[in-house]
Amino acid sequence: MRWVLQKNIKICLFLSANDLGMRAVMDHLMSGLRAAAEPTRLRLLALCGQGELTVGELVEILGQSQPRVSRHLKLLCDGGLLDRFRDGTFVFYRLARRGVGAELARHVLSLLPAEDPIATLDRERLAARKRERAAAANAYFRANAAQWDRMRSLYVDEREVEAALMALLPPEGIGDFLDVGTGTGRMLELFGPRVEHAVGVDLAREMLAVARANLERAGLRNWSLRQGDMYQLPLPAESFDAAVFHQVLHYAEDPLRALREASRVLRPGGRLVIVDFAPHEVEALRAEHAHRRLGFADDELAQSCAEAGFDPGAIAHLPGQPLTVTLWSARRRLAAQQPRRAAETAARAGAAAVPS
Ligand SMILES: C[S@@+](CC[C@H](N)C(=O)[O-])C[C@H]1O[C@@H](n2cnc3c(N)ncnc32)[C@H](O)[C@@H]1O
Numbered sequence: 001m002r003w004v005l006q007k008n009i010k011i012c013l014f015l016s017a018n019d020l021g022m023r024a025v026m027d028h029l030m031s032g033l034r035a036a037a038e039p040t041r042l043r044l045l046a047l048c049g050q051g052e053l054t055v056g057e058l059v060e061i062l063g064q065s066q067p068r069v070s071r072h073l074k075l076l077c078d079g080g081l082l083d084r085f086r087d088g089t090f091v092f093y094r095l096a097r098r099g100v101g102a103e104l105a106r107h108v109l110s111l112l113p114a115e116d117p118i119a120t121l122d123r124e125r126l127a128a129r130k131r132e133r134a135a136a137a138n139a140y141f142r143a144n145a146a147q148w149d150r151m152r153s154l155y156v157d158e159r160e161v162e163a164a165l166m167a168l169l170p171p172e173g174i175g176d177f178l179d180v181g182t183g184t185g186r187m188l189e190l191f192g193p194r195v196e197h198a199v200g201v202d203l204a205r206e207m208l209a210v211a212r213a214n215l216e217r218a219g220l221r222n223w224s225l226r227q228g229d230m231y232q233l234p235l236p237a238e239s240f241d242a243a244v245f246h247q248v249l250h251y252a253e254d255p256l257r258a259l260r261e262a263s264r265v266l267r268p269g270g271r272l273v274i275v276d277f278a279p280h281e282v283e284a285l286r287a288e289h290a291h292r293r294l295g296f297a298d299d300e301l302a303q304s305c306a307e308a309g310f311d312p313g314a315i316a317h318l319p320g321q322p323l324t325v326t327l328w329s330a331r332r333r334l335a336a337q338q339p340r341r342a343a344e345t346a347a348r349a350g351a352a353a354v355p356s
Contacts, residue, residue, distance in 0.1 A: 025100055028080055028099060028100035028101060029100055029104065031078070031079045031080065032079045032080050032081055032100060032101045032104040032105070033079075033104070034079060035075045035076050035078065035079025035080075035081055036076075036079065036081060036104070036105075036108050038072070038075075039118075040062065040064065040068075040069075040072050041072050041075065041076055042108070042112065043062060043118065043119065043122055044058060044062070044069070044072055044073060044076060044082075044093075045076065045081060045082070045095070045105055045108060045109060046109060046112055046119055046122065046123075047061060047062075047122055047126055048082055048093050048094055048095050049095055049105075049106075049109045050123070050126060050254075051094070051130075051253045051254035051257070052092040052093070052094040052253065052254060052255075053092065053093055053094070053126075054090050054091065054092055054093075055069060055070055055073065055091060055093070057126075057129060058073070058093070060125075060129070061122055061125040061126055061129065062122070073093055076093075077093075079101060080096055080099050080100060080101020080102070080104075081095070081096055081101045081102075081104060081105040081108075082094065082095060082096055082105070083095070083096050083097060085300075087279075087293050087294050087295075088280070088281050088282075088283050088286065088294040089281075089283055090286070090294075095109075097303065097307065130253060133253070133292075134203075136290060137251055137290040138203065138204055140289065140290040141183075141203075141204040141206065141207050141290075142204060142206045145184070145204065145206035145207045145209070145210050146206075146210065148183055148184045148207065148210065149184050149186070149210075149214075155277075155320070155323050155325070156318060156320045156323065156325045157320075160318055161275060161318060161325055161327075162190060164316045164318060164327050165190075165244070165246075165273060165275060165327060166190075167316070168273050168313075168314060168316060168327050168329045169242060169244070169271055169273045169329065171191055171194035171195050171242075172194070173241070174191070174194070174195040174196075174241045174242045174271075175195065175196040175197065175241050176195070176196065176197050176199070176239060176240045176241050176242075177191045177192075177195040177197070177198045177199070177240065177241065177242050177243075177244075178198075178199050178200075178201070178233075178235070178240040178242070178243040178244070178262075178265065178266075179191075179198065179199070179200040179201070179243070179244050179246065180201055180230050180233070180243060180244065180245045180248055180258070180262060181201070181202055181203075181230060181245060181246070181247075181248030181251070182200025182201060182202045182207070182208075182211055182225065183202060183204075183207045183210075183211065183246075183247075183248075184207060184210045184211050184214055185200055185210070185211030185212070185214045185215050185223075185225070186214075186246070187200070187244050187246050188200045188211065188215055188220070188223050189214060189215060189218050189220065191242075191244075192215070192218070192220040192222060192223055193220065195222070195241075195242075196222060197222050197223070197224075198220075198222060198223045198224075199223070199224050199225075199226065199235070199240075200223065200224075200225045200226070201225075201226045201227075201228045201230070201233055201234070201235070202225070202227065202228075203227065203228070203229055203230075205227060208225050208227060211225055212225060230245075230248065230252065230258045230261060230262075231254070231257050231258055231261055232261065233261050233262075233264075233265050235265045236265070237264050237265060238264075238265070238266065238267045238268070238270075239265055239267070240265050240266050240267065240270060241266075241267060241270050241271070242266075242270060242271040242272070242273075243262050243265070243266055243270070243271075243272050243273075244272075244273050244274075244275070245258070245262070245272075245273075245274045245275065245276070246275045247275060247276060248276075249274055249276050249293070249296065250276055250277060250285075250291045250292060250293045250294070250295065250296075251290060251291065251292055252292060252293070253292060255293070255296070255304060256304045256307060256308060259272075259274075259304055259305060259307075259308035259310070260307075260308045260309070262308070263308045263309040263310060263332055266332040267332065268332055268333065268334040268335045269331060269332060269334055270331070270332040271329065271330075271331055271332075272305070272310060272329065272330045272331070272332065273327055273328065273329050273330075274296075274301065274327070274328045274330075275325065275326075275327050276295065276296055276325070276326060276328075277294070277295035277296070277323050277324065277325060277326070278295050278296070278297070278298075278317065278323075278324040278325070278326045279294060279295040279296065279297050280294050280295045280322060280323050280324070281294065281322075282294065282322055282323065295323075295324075295326075296326070296328075298315055298326070298328070301328045302328070305328070305330040309332060309333050310330035310331060310332055310333065311330060311331050311333055312328070312329075312330045313328075313329040313330050313331055314329050315327065315328050315329070
């Protein structure tokens with residue numbers, strides 16, 4: 001009897017926890033649906049589906065007042081459809097990455113008709129804005145290509161960073177090595193003598209010209225340079241054993257997309273190291289040196305790596321004043337472990353919404 005009673009109590013508790021979970025999912029779903037059900041908010045969702053954007057950029061693209069746009073953004077964040085994060089004095093918005101709202105936002109986006117005239121205009125304005133920013137960043141690198149090797153060591157002691165990089169990414173066993181945003185080719189010079197073949201990709205021709213001269217001067221033979229975009233690497237899938245982003249990701253409009261592209265070209269089990277700044281407040285780097293993001297927090301990069309198909313690994317911090325350099329390592333998941341994105345998001349949504 002006692003036993004039966006205990007068993008019954010257990011069953012009751014289980015059912016009520018399950019009911020609570022269902023209720024939470026339904027509540028999230030309802031508030032997400034309410035948040036999405038407005039024309040300007042649908043436009044905002046569609047825009048944030050294309051990267052991380054500031055209020056100022058969204059105001060400019062929508063042509064509506066800042067208080068109005070901010071109110072809509074707040075409702076979308078409260079509804080769980082968008083994430084808001086601070087970066088120095090800027091605030092960015094992007095599609096939510098976890099929970100019922102994240103799944104709902106992606107589903108809503110997939111239903112929006114691509115040929116809608118207002119959405120088309122928004123996309124064109126966003127593309128024009130991105131082109132302007134890319135041109136400004138490119139102009140910066142064109143102007144600074146010749147002195148980049150001197151400038152890159154201004155922030156931190158280069159030798160310390162390179163020693164930490166070698167410790168996190170020992171070159172033994174690396175056949176094909178990729179340097180994304182190679183700039184003047186320093187990573188190729190460093191890894192070239194220790195790997196079979198090293199490839200550097202960069203958007204700026206001027207940077208590549210300096211890289212070519214540096215690599216020739218170093219007497220290396222096993223390298224090649226490609227002009228290309230980190231979002232669309234001109235390289236076949238699963239063709240590299242290791243990849244590095246060295247002081248590149250803070251220029252990215254959409255760091256997650258760049259990591260997904262790196263994941264595409266790495267072989268299963270392939271290694272990735274990102275070298276960049278920890279979060280900082282040196283706005284001058286944005287204003288004068290074309291940085292898009294003022295560093296990255298460990299948990300943000302771990303989450304982005306996981307979403308891009310990597311298992312996050314060891315992290316090293318090299319504290320400096322005012323900038324700390326961080327190295328994040330990750331490994332491309334084996335093919336069998338690569339979760340399908342929708343299933344992965346749904347599982348996370350459930351985990352986030354259902355109390356255990
Ligand atoms: C700060 S430099 C770093 C260069 C090199 N990794 C180093 O540490 O010396 C950043 C480089 O990223 C490149 N870059 C920026 N955006 C890019 C993109 N979308 N695709 C490819 N390269 C990009 C720039 O042209 C520049 O050469």
